[in-house]
Amino acid sequence: MKKIALFLSTVALLMSVPMTSIAQAATHGTGVLTQTRYVRLFGELEAELLKIAEAHDGVRVDQMLASTFEVRKANGDVIPRADWIKQMMENPHPEHNRTISKLIVYEIGAHAVANFNISSTDKKRGLFVVDVWAPENGQWVLRARIESDLPR
Amino acid sequence: MKVANLKYVALSLVIASAFAHAGEIKKDEDTVYKPSGKGFGVVDSEATEKAKRFATKQARVSASKIVYHGGPVMTNPTKLYYIWYGNWASYTKAQQILVAFGSGIGGTPAYNVNTSYTSSTGAKVVNNVQLAGQYSDNYSKGKALSDQNILDVVTAAITSNSLPNDPNALYFVLTSPDVSETSGFGTQYCGWHSNANIGANNVKYSFVGNATTIAPSGCGVNNPSPNGDGGADGMASVMYHELSETVSDPDGNAWYDGSGNENGDKCAWNFGTTFKATNGATANQTFASRQWLLQQMWLNVGTGSCVQKY
Numbered sequence: 001m002k003k004i005a006l007f008l009s010t011v012a013l014l015m016s017v018p019m020t021s022i023a024q025a026a027t028h029g030t031g032v033l034t035q036t037r038y039v040r041l042f043g044e045l046e047a048e049l050l051k052i053a054e055a056h057d058g059v060r061v062d063q064m065l066a067s068t069f070e071v072r073k074a075n076g077d078v079i080p081r082a083d084w085i086k087q088m089m090e091n092p093h094p095e096h097n098r099t100i101s102k103l104i105v106y107e108i109g110a111h112a113v114a115n116f117n118i119s120s121t122d123k124k125r126g127l128f129v130v131d132v133w134a135p136e137n138g139q140w141v142l143r144a145r146i147e148s149d150l151p152r
Numbered sequence: 153m154k155v156a157n158l159k160y161v162a163l164s165l166v167i168a169s170a171f172a173h174a175g176e177i178k179k180d181e182d183t184v185y186k187p188s189g190k191g192f193g194v195v196d197s198e199a200t201e202k203a204k205r206f207a208t209k210q211a212r213v214s215a216s217k218i219v220y221h222g223g224p225v226m227t228n229p230t231k232l233y234y235i236w237y238g239n240w241a242s243y244t245k246a247q248q249i250l251v252a253f254g255s256g257i258g259g260t261p262a263y264n265v266n267t268s269y270t271s272s273t274g275a276k277v278v279n280n281v282q283l284a285g286q287y288s289d290n291y292s293k294g295k296a297l298s299d300q301n302i303l304d305v306v307t308a309a310i311t312s313n314s315l316p317n318d319p320n321a322l323y324f325v326l327t328s329p330d331v332s333e334t335s336g337f338g339t340q341y342c343g344w345h346s347n348a349n350i351g352a353n354n355v356k357y358s359f360v361g362n363a364t365t366i367a368p369s370g371c372g373v374n375n376p377s378p379n380g381d382g383g384a385d386g387m388a389s390v391m392y393h394e395l396s397e398t399v400s401d402p403d404g405n406a407w408y409d410g411s412g413n414e415n416g417d418k419c420a421w422n423f424g425t426t427f428k429a430t431n432g433a434t435a436n437q438t439f440a441s442r443q444w445l446l447q448q449m450w451l452n453v454g455t456g457s458c459v460q461k462y
Contacts, residue, residue, distance in 0.1 A: 034342045
């Protein structure tokens with residue numbers, strides 16, 4: 001079943017239309033903000049996750065994910081840690097030119113919960129994503145990723 | 153598993169790549185950004201079009217160097233007005249700390265960094281700041297404030313003649329730890345500055361909340377802190393950030409870089425060399441008979457840099 005899923009994912013990828021990749025920041029109603037440390041920090045961590053995935057650095061990806069990491073979809077499907085790492089190593093950019101917006105980070109006790117929208121430039125597809133980061137042995141690790149479709 | 157769902161297996165693979173853009177803007181050579189209100193920039197369509205059409209060295213805006221965009225700069229002595237919103241009566245220690253900050257920041261080597269910013273006529277920001285007045289607001293808009301509520305609070309303080317209507321001032325709305333700002337306090341930002349027409353004047357105002365409850369780590373509430381109150385000490389650094397941005401870019405059209413970052417944004421959470429305060433906390437500034445941990449500020453000299461003093 002997983003092989004079929006991967007195959008169909010690849011097909012979906014090939015069917016996707018390349019678009020230019022430019023992130024667009026949402027605007028605030030009034031003024032210019034002092035960004036929180038956490039928005040900055042977790043932006044950097046996610047950038048690192050991208051970078052090491054591009055470099056196929058499976059060792060570092062493994063270090064950044066909690067041992068219990070999983071991706072959970074709104075329909076209940078779960079992508080186990082090992083499968084997600086495998087996908088990242090095989091193709092970290094299955095679709096190009098996505099836009100992230102509305103990134104916020106909640107500080108909840110020792111944990112940080114980042115959430116944002118990710119959508120295609122043509123706005124025809126999009127996800128709402130929640131990332132849960134946890135401190136572990138002096139570093140932040142990604143504990144879980146939860147995502148669902150954005151309304152069209 | 154439906155094919156439609158399986159597409160999101162693929163989508164999940166690119167989420168991390170999208171994160172690379174979190175908090176920053178990916179740009180091509182000619183795309184120009186201006187402050188967005190989210191701590192990073194949005195595309196300035198007009199400037200971008202111009203830059204792309206006339207892609208010369210002169211037309212391009214560096215992403216790192218801070219650039220003047222022609223708008224007004226506050227070159228007169230700056231007055232501060234504090235609006236204490238919420239319950240501060242039982243939190244007088246924090247008030248004392250922030251009053252000391254407002255009374256003492258003017259004339260310091262730290263604030264002198266802002267004198268490296270000039271207006272269209274070449275006039276410099278002056279190293280002169282005075283805490284000129286204070287006003288208390290007892291939850292007139294409740295405990296969950298919108299951006300509009302913040303402006304309403306400032307407007308009410310002025311129109312009631314509780315505070316003067318002063319175009320050469322910055323009005324700080326300082327909220328107690330039990331007050332939230334619903335547009336993203338603690339999850340996106342620790343404070344912000346803006347401007348609005350009130351009466352005959354273009355009034356500059358800023359929101360800075362006490363983040364002890366909502367975002368102690370995200371907004372720099374340290375323990376110990378130089379003055380023994382992490383919430384107030386954290387607010388002081390954010391107030392320095394907003395004050396410096398206000399005098400150099402009061403209307404959002406003066407000094408900022410190609411990514412939309414103003415002078416405070418470029419050095420946010422960058423404290424430079426620190427020392428151990430008398431109470432054992434980390435500090436990097438001394439004025440008003442107190443020690444402080446304030447972020448560095450962008451010095452607009454040469455190619456520019458983050459510095460503690462000038």
